[in-house]
Amino acid sequence: MNFTLKIWRQKNGADKGGLVTYEVKGISPDSSFFEMLDMLNQQLISQGVDPVAFDHDCREGICGTCSLYINGRPHGPLKGVTTCQLHMRSFQDGENIFIEPWRCGAFPVLKDLIVDRSAFDKIIQSGGYVTVNSGGIPDANAIPVPKHDSDASFDAAACIGCGACVASCPNASAMLFVSAKVSHFALLPQGRVEGERRVQNMVATMDSLGFGNCSNTYACEAECPKEISVANIARMNREFLAAKVFAEKEKTISFSM
Amino acid sequence: MINLNAGAPKGPLAEQWASYKSGCKLVNPNNKRKLDVIVVGTGLAGASAAATLGQLGYNVKVFCYQDTPRRAHSIAAQGGINAAKNYQNDGDSVYRLFYDTIKGGDYRARESNVYRLASISPQIIDLCVAQGVPFAREYGGLLANRSFGGTQVSRTFYARGQTGQQLLIGAYSALSRQIAEGNVTLYNRRDILDVVIVDGKARGVIARNLVTGEVERYSAHAVVLASGGYGNVFYLSTNAMGSNVTPAWSAYKKGALFANPCFTQIHPTCIPVHGEFQSKLTLMSESLRNDGRIWVPKEKSDVEKLRKKEIKPTDIPEARRDYYLERRYPAFGNLVPRDVASRAAKERCDAGFGVGSTGLAVYLDFSDAIKRLGREAIAARYGNLFQMYEQIVAEDPYKTPMMIYPAVHYTMGGLWVDYDLMTTVPGLYAIGECNFSDHGANRLGASALMQGLADGYFVLPYTISNFLSAEIHTPRIDTGLPEFESAAKGVRDRLDALKNTNGKESVDHFHRKLGKIMWEYCGMARNEAGLNKALGLIAELKAEFAANVCIPGGLKEYNPELEKAWRVQDFIELGELMVRDALQRNESCGGHFREEYQTPDGEAMRDDDAYAFVGAWEFTDGGSAPELRKEELRFETVTPSQRSYK
Numbered sequence: 001m002n003f004t005l006k007i008w009r010q011k012n013g014a015d016k017g018g019l020v021t022y023e024v025k026g027i028s029p030d031s032s033f034f035e036m037l038d039m040l041n042q043q044l045i046s047q048g049v050d051p052v053a054f055d056h057d058c059r060e061g062i063c064g065t066c067s068l069y070i071n072g073r074p075h076g077p078l079k080g081v082t083t084c085q086l087h088m089r090s091f092q093d094g095e096n097i098f099i100e101p102w103r104c105g106a107f108p109v110l111k112d113l114i115v116d117r118s119a120f121d122k123i124i125q126s127g128g129y130v131t132v133n134s135g136g137i138p139d140a141n142a143i144p145v146p147k148h149d150s151d152a153s154f155d156a157a158a159c160i161g162c163g164a165c166v167a168s169c170p171n172a173s174a175m176l177f178v179s180a181k182v183s184h185f186a187l188l189p190q191g192r193v194e195g196e197r198r199v200q201n202m203v204a205t206m207d208s209l210g211f212g213n214c215s216n217t218y219a220c221e222a223e224c225p226k227e228i229s230v231a232n233i234a235r236m237n238r239e240f241l242a243a244k245v246f247a248e249k250e251k252t253i254s255f256s257m
Numbered sequence: 258m259i260n261l262n263a264g265a266p267k268g269p270l271a272e273q274w275a276s277y278k279s280g281c282k283l284v285n286p287n288n289k290r291k292l293d294v295i296v297v298g299t300g301l302a303g304a305s306a307a308a309t310l311g312q313l314g315y316n317v318k319v320f321c322y323q324d325t326p327r328r329a330h331s332i333a334a335q336g337g338i339n340a341a342k343n344y345q346n347d348g349d350s351v352y353r354l355f356y357d358t359i360k361g362g363d364y365r366a367r368e369s370n371v372y373r374l375a376s377i378s379p380q381i382i383d384l385c386v387a388q389g390v391p392f393a394r395e396y397g398g399l400l401a402n403r404s405f406g407g408t409q410v411s412r413t414f415y416a417r418g419q420t421g422q423q424l425l426i427g428a429y430s431a432l433s434r435q436i437a438e439g440n441v442t443l444y445n446r447r448d449i450l451d452v453v454i455v456d457g458k459a460r461g462v463i464a465r466n467l468v469t470g471e472v473e474r475y476s477a478h479a480v481v482l483a484s485g486g487y488g489n490v491f492y493l494s495t496n497a498m499g500s501n502v503t504p505a506w507s508a509y510k511k512g513a514l515f516a517n518p519c520f521t522q523i524h525p526t527c528i529p530v531h532g533e534f535q536s537k538l539t540l541m542s543e544s545l546r547n548d549g550r551i552w553v554p555k556e557k558s559d560v561e562k563l564r565k566k567e568i569k570p571t572d573i574p575e576a577r578r579d580y581y582l583e584r585r586y587p588a589f590g591n592l593v594p595r596d597v598a599s600r601a602a603k604e605r606c607d608a609g610f611g612v613g614s615t616g617l618a619v620y621l622d623f624s625d626a627i628k629r630l631g632r633e634a635i636a637a638r639y640g641n642l643f644q645m646y647e648q649i650v651a652e653d654p655y656k657t658p659m660m661i662y663p664a665v666h667y668t669m670g671g672l673w674v675d676y677d678l679m680t681t682v683p684g685l686y687a688i689g690e691c692n693f694s695d696h697g698a699n700r701l702g703a704s705a706l707m708q709g710l711a712d713g714y715f716v717l718p719y720t721i722s723n724f725l726s727a728e729i730h731t732p733r734i735d736t737g738l739p740e741f742e743s744a745a746k747g748v749r750d751r752l753d754a755l756k757n758t759n760g761k762e763s764v765d766h767f768h769r770k771l772g773k774i775m776w777e778y779c780g781m782a783r784n785e786a787g788l789n790k791a792l793g794l795i796a797e798l799k800a801e802f803a804a805n806v807c808i809p810g811g812l813k814e815y816n817p818e819l820e821k822a823w824r825v826q827d828f829i830e831l832g833e834l835m836v837r838d839a840l841q842r843n844e845s846c847g848g849h850f851r852e853e854y855q856t857p858d859g860e861a862m863r864d865d866d867a868y869a870f871v872g873a874w875e876f877t878d879g880g881s882a883p884e885l886r887k888e889e890l891r892f893e894t895v896t897p898s899q900r901s902y903k
Contacts, residue, residue, distance in 0.1 A: 012814065028532055035536050038765070045763045045818070050810045053817055055324065057497040059537045061645065062422055063328040085648050110468055111815040118445065121325050125437040129430035132387045134309050134714045140379075140386040141344065144398030154391035154416060157423060161327055190389045 001027045001093045005040065007052055008100040010109050017109070019098070029089035033076065034059060034066070036088055053112040061085040061225065064160030067167070068113055069100040074164035074223045082162065082225040102163055104172040106210045117163050119209045120177060126205035127198040128181045130190050149187045156183035158226045165220035165228075171212030176220040178206050179236035180228050186239055196243035203240055261514070261873060261888040265369035265676045270894050271351075274373040277676075281719045282726035289314035292725050293477035293733065295462055297449045297504045299326030301421070301706055302689025303483030304428035305713025311435030313718055315725075318475055319432070320444045320464060322499055322820075327429040330485060330497040331709060334421025335542035335642065336405065337413035338385075338706040340378035345402055349410040351375045356895060358704060361407040361594050362669070362697020363847035363863065364897035365517070365871070367890060369676060370694045377711045382414055384714060388427040392416050403638075405702040406543050407594035407902075413703045418542055418642045424706055428713070447473070448820060449504040450748045452480060452511050452685065455740045459685035462504075463741075463748045467820060470813040472748050474741045476734035479684040479724060481717065482508060483709075486668035486690035488521065490828045490835065491780070492772025494665035495527060495540040501824040502831050505672050505691050513680035514873035514886060516673035516693035518831065519839035522700055522848050523781050524666030525598035528649055529618040538664040539649055541621070541642055543702040546591045548626035548635065549659070551598070553610040553619050555579045563612050570612070570620055570658050581605055589902040596699040596848045596861075597902060599663035603781050604859060606662075613660050620658035627655065663781060667705060669696040669848065670838070673873040673888070677720035678712060684724055688712035693871065698847025752812055755822045760805030764821040767802045771829055774798070779836050784852040788840045795833045802829060834874055834883060841885060844868045856899075865897050 002025045010017030024040050031039075034056050041051035057065040066083040070076035076086045091097065099113065107115040145153075157180070165176035182199050185191025191198075214233060221230045266273040284292065292315050296307040299321040307319040321329060341354040355375040359366060382400070386392065392414050393401040402411040416423040435441040446467040453461040453476070461476035487502035488494035509515045526541045554560050555577050562568045581601055583590045593601075602619050605611065612618050627635050632655060636643070643654045650660070672680050672687035674694055679686050689709040696704065735741075778791035802825070810816040845854040845861035846868070854862045871888040 028534065030531050031534050032536070035534050038536055039534060042763055042765065045807060045809055046761075048809060051818060053815055057323060057328060057499050058330060058333050059498060060333055060539050061648075062333050062419065063323075063330070063497065065323065065328050080644075081648060085645070087649070087651075089651065114815065117324060121327075121433065121436075121443070121445075124430065125433045129434040130387065130389045131434065132384070132431075133312050134384055134718075137380070137383040137387045140342070140382045140392075141399045143386065145394055146398055147394045147396050150391050150394045150398075153389075154423070157391055157426060158419065160422075161325070184391070185389050188389050188391065190387055 001029055001088055001091070003027065003036070003091065003094070004096045006096065006098045007113070009052070009112055012111055013108055027088050029087070031088050032059070033070070033083055033086040033088065053114050055114050056084055059084045062160060064162040067102050067115065067162060067164070069098070069102070069167065071098050074167045075225045080225060080227045102167040104166050106172065106174070107163060107166065119211070120161050120163065122209060123174065123178055123202055123205050124181065127201040130185060131194060143189055145188060153184050153187040156180045156187070156228065156232055159228050160226055162225065164223050164225060166211065168219040168223035169212065170217060170219070171215055173214045174206050174211040175214040175233050175236070176224065176228055176230065178202050179232035182236045182239055183232040186235060195239060196246050199236060199239040200243050200247070261673065261871070261886055263367055263369070263675045263888060265367065270368060270372045273369055274376060278719050282723050284722050284726050284729060286314050288729040290316060292316065292728060293318065294721070295475060295477040295480045296320070296483060297462065297481065298329065298483035298485060298689070298691070299429070299432065300329035300331035300483060300485055300689060301425055301428055301709030302691070302713045303329070304425065304432045305710050306481055306483060306688055306717050307441055308428060308431035308435050309714050309718045310721070311438070311440035314440065317435070317441040318444060318477060319441055320447045320449055320462070322446065322448050322467065324445055326432055326443065326445070327426060329425065330500050331706070332422045332425045333497065334706055335418045335540065336544040337403065337415035337420045337703040338381070338424065339405070339412050339701070339703045340382045340414060340707065341375055341412060342379050342382060344400060345411045347410045349412050353410065354378060354412065357408050358695070358701060359697070359895050360900060361701040362699055363861065363900060364697065364865070364869070364892065365520070365846050365890065366695055366697030368892060368894055373716070374695050374708060374711050377715045378707050380715060381707060381710045385424060385427050388430060390416065390423045390427045403544060404547055404592065406546060406592045406598070407701045413544070415544065418544070418639060421706060424710065428710070448823070449484070449507070450823065451507045451744045452504070453741050453744045454511050454682060455734065455738060458683045460734045461736065461741060463744050465748070468815055470811070470816065472745055472752070474736040474745055476736045476741070478728045478731060478734065479686065479721060481686040481688060481721070482672065482691050483689045483713070484691050486671065487828070487831055488665045488668055490771065490832050491665040491775045492768050493530065493535060493538050495524065495538050498537060501827070503824055503827050505687065506827040506831060508672060508680060508682065508685060508687070510876050511682065512876070513682045513685055514673040514875055515670070515834060516871050516873040517670035517698070517838065518835040518874065519779065519842060519849050520669035520698050520847060521665060522595060522667040522669060523599045523663045525595055525602055525663050526621060526661045527664035527666070528646065529613055529615065529660055529662040539645065540664070540666060541646060541659065541661060543595065545621060545639060545642065548638070549591065549621040549623050550580055550625060551582050551591055551619055551621055552578045552580045553605045553612060557609060560610055560612065564614065564616065579610070586902045593902045594699055594701060599781055600850060602663055618660040618662045621661045622658035623654065624658070667700055669693065669698060669700055673871065677723055678717055679720070679724065686717060686721060688717055698849055751823070752819065755806065755819065755826070756808055756812055758804070758806050758808070760807045762805050763807055764818055764825050767798060767806065768821070768825045768828070770798055771795070771825070771832055775832050775835070779839050782850050782852050783839050785840065788836050791836045792833065795829060795836065799829050802826060837883070838872055838874065841872060842868055860899070863897070863899070869897070
C-alpha cells in the first residue's frame with residue numbers, strides 16, 4: 001500500500017512548527033501504524049533527514065504512551081483501539097493521512113508529535129491513591145467487596161492515562177481522566193474512607209492546571225481507547241457535590257461548638 | 258576462581274527470614290532524612306521500592322525513561338500474581354509455592370531466596386487490596402483465583418487480563434503519594450547511562466535528560482537498580498520498545514557481577530511473527546492455557562492444505578488432531594511450564610507440522626471450553642485478550658483457533674545479588690527482573706509480579722538499612738567529586754563518538770541483525786558449534802556498528818535515534834556475554850537447552866555434579882575475556898530430580 005503523510009514537525013517547544021508531506025510506498029496491510037512510521041523514519045535516516053519523533057513504548061495498547069490525532073481523530077479511526085494497535089488495513093490504499101500531536105494548553109509539544117502530559121501525574125499526586133503504608137494491613141479477604149462494585153471499579157481503573165479524552169474535548173477538559181480515578185476508588189470500601197478529600201483535591205488540581213470544563217459533548221467517551229464511560233463523570237460530580245455539602249456541615253458544626 | 262557467598266542466614270528455611278529481619282540494622286527517622294537513595298526504574302520493583310523507602314523517611318530520587326512512572330513495562334503483564342494464600346483450600350502452602358518455584362526453575366535458584374519470596378507472597382495481596390487494586394472476585398465478595406503453568410493448585414490472583422496494569426497503578430499511586438509528600442523526587446524522561454562509584458561504594462548515576470540532551474549528575478548514599486530485563490537483545494520480544502539493559506550493563510562494567518545471562522525465557526503463547534518489518538511481538542497470556550487446548554494436525558497432508566488455505570482448522574476432525582502437550586505430559590497437559598511448552602511447539606514445527614503461512618505456529622483452541630462454559634464465560638475471563646488478538650491478526654478466536662508461537666519474554670539472568678539484594682558493589686542493589694535471584698533457569702507464570710513487589714515492598718526496605726546504618730555520618734555526596742567528573746566525561750565522550758561515526762546504516766539495522774544471531778544460535782535450542790559461530794558474528798557486528806552507524810539529529814535535543822544507539826551498543830556486548838555463558842554451561846536446564854544434553858525423549862538433561870552453581874561474570878578492563886565466578890547452590894530442603902510433568 002502507498003500513502004501520502006502530512007506530519008506535524010516541530011523542532012522543540014519554542015519552534016512554530018508546521019505540516020510536512022512525505023510519501024511512503026510498499027507498506028504491508030498487516031503492518032501496524034507505528035511500523036509504517038518506522039519505515040518512514042528508516043527512509044528519512046537514509047536521506048540524512050531527522051526522523052519523526054513520536055511517543056510509543058509497549059506497542060500492545062496498555063502503557064498509554066502513544067497518542068496522535070490521525071485524520072483529526074485521537075488514536076485514529078477505530079473505536080476502542082490505541083494508535084499502536086491500529087493496522088494499515090484500516091486505511092485505503094493511496095490515502096492522505098494527517099498526523100498531529102495532541103493540542104491542549106496543558107500538554108505542551110516537546111518535539112514533533114511528542115507532548116508533555118505530566119499534568120496528569122500532578123492530578124494523581126493530589127489524591128489518586130489510598131493512604132496506606134506497607135505494614136499492618138488486614139488479610140485481603142477481611143474486606144468483602146460485592147463483585148459488581150469490584151468489576152465497575154476495574155472498568156474505571158482500566159484508564160491508561162493517554163490523554164485522548166482531553167485531546168477530543170472541545171474545551172480540553174480532563175474530566176473523564178479524573179473521574180475514572182475518582183470512581184476507581186469511590187466504588188471500593190478501601191477508597192471510601194478518604195473519598196471526600198480525594199475528589200476535592202483532585203478537582204482543584206485539575207482546575208489549576210488549565211484544563212477546561214465539561215460541557216457534556218461525550219467526545220471523550222467516543223474517542224477513549226479503553227471505552228471509559230462518561231457515567232464516571234456523573235459519579236464524580238455527585239461525589240464532588242456531596243463532599244462540598246459535607247464540608248459545609250463540618251464547618252457549621254465546628255462554628256457552633 | 259573465587260566463589261561467591263550469598264550471606265544467606267543459617268537455620269531452618271522456614272524461620273530464616275523472620276529471624277534475619279529481626280537482626281537487620283535500623284536507621285532512626287532523623288537520620289533517614291539525611292540519607293539519599295536513588296532508584297532507577299518505576300516498574301513494579303522500582304515504584305514499590307521508591308514508595309516504601311519514601312514512606313520510611315529516606316530522601317528518594319526515582320528515575321524513568323518514560324514520560325510518567327505509570328508506563329513502565331510491568332504494566333503489560335497480563336495473567337496474574339501468585340500467592341500462597343490457600344483461599345481455595347486446595348492444598349497450597351508457602352512450602353508448596355517454594356517447591357514449585359524451585360522445581361520450575363530446574364534447581365538453579367537459591368533455596369533461601371525462593372523460600373523468602375514464597376513466605377512474603379500473601380502479604381503482597383493484602384497490601385494491594387488495601388491500595389484498591391480491583392482483583393477479580395467471586396459473587397460472595399471474596400477474591401477469585403485461577404491456575405497457571407507448572408502448578409497443580411489455584412493460587413493466581415488476577416484482574417482480568419490486566420493484572421500487571423492494576424498492580425502497577427497501585428504502586429504508582431503509592432509512589433505519587435510519596436512524591437506529593439516530598440519524600441520522593443521524580444525525574445522522568447531520563448536514561449541512566451552510568452553508575453558512579455566513590456571509594457568502592459555506589460554513590461550516584463549519570464543521566465541523560467532525553468528532552469534537552471543534557472548530561473546530568475545525581476548523587477546518593479545508595480543506588481537501587483530496578484531497570485528490568487534484557488529480552489530486547491533479541492530485537493523481537495514481548496518487551497516494550499524502550500526496555501533496555503543499559504543501567505545494569507553500566508553496573509557490570511563498574512564491577513557488579515552479571516549472573517546466568519544465558520537464562521532467558523521463551524514464552525510459548527505469543528502471536529506469530531508475520532513479516533520483516535515487524536517491530537515487536539505480542540504475548541497472549543499463559544492463563545489462556547487453562548481453557549485453550551494446543552494442537553497441530555497429525556497428518557502432513559492436512560498441514561499442506563491448511564497452508565494453501567484449502568481447508569480451515571475447524572475442518573480437521575478430532576481424530577486427525579495431535580494435542581501434543583496432553584499426549585506427552587498427561588499429568589500437567591496444557592499447563593506444563595513455559596520452557597517445556599515452548600520446546601514442544603518448536604519440536605512439532607521443526608518436524609513439519611507447524612501451521613500458518615510460515616509454518617511457525619500451532620493452534621490454541623477454545624472450542625471445547627466455549628462448548629462447556631459458554632461464550633460469555635470465556636469472554637469474561639479473556640475478553641480483552643481475544644480482542645487484542647483479533648485486532649492484530651484480523652481473525653475471531655471465538656470462531657477459529659488462535660495461532661501462537663514461542664517468543665522471548667523474560668530474562669531470569671541479571672545482576673548477581675546476595676541475600677540482601679546487594680550486588681558485589683557495596684551500596685548498589687538490584688531488584689525485580691534486573692537481578693538474577695529467584696527464578697533459576699526458568700520462571701513460572703505469575704511469579705514475576707510477585708518477585709518485583711516482594712523485592713520492592715518487603716525485602717529491600719529492610720535489607721538496605723544494613724548498609725545505610727553505617728552511612729549516617731556520611732554527608733550528602735558532592736556531584737563535583739572527580740569520580741562524577743570522569744563518569745560524566747566518559748558519557749559525553751561516548752555520545753560524541755556515536756554521533757561522529759557518520760556511517761551509513763541505521764541503528765535498527767544493527768539491532769535486527771543482532772536479534773537474528775541471538776535467536777538462531779542462543780534461542781530456544783543451542784549447541785556448541787552454533788554458539789562458537791555466534792561469537793564470531795557478534796564480534797563482526799560490533800566492529801561494523803562502531804564503523805558504520807548513522808545517527809541523525811544533534812546531541813543537545815530530543816534524539817530517539819541516539820537513545821537507541823547507546824542501548825543497542827550495550828545489547829551487542831551483552832549478547833556476547835550470553836553466548837559465552839551458554840557455552841560454559843554444558844548441560845540443559847530450564848530455558849537453557851543445549852542440544853548435546855538431552856534425554857532420549859527430548860527432555861532437558863541437567864548435570865548437577867558439575868553445574869549446580871550460579872555462573873556470575875566479572876568484567877575485565879582492556880578487552881580481555883570476562884572471568885567466571887561461581888556461587889555453589891546447595892539443596893538442603895528439596896532434592897533435585899529430573900523434572901517430570903508426565
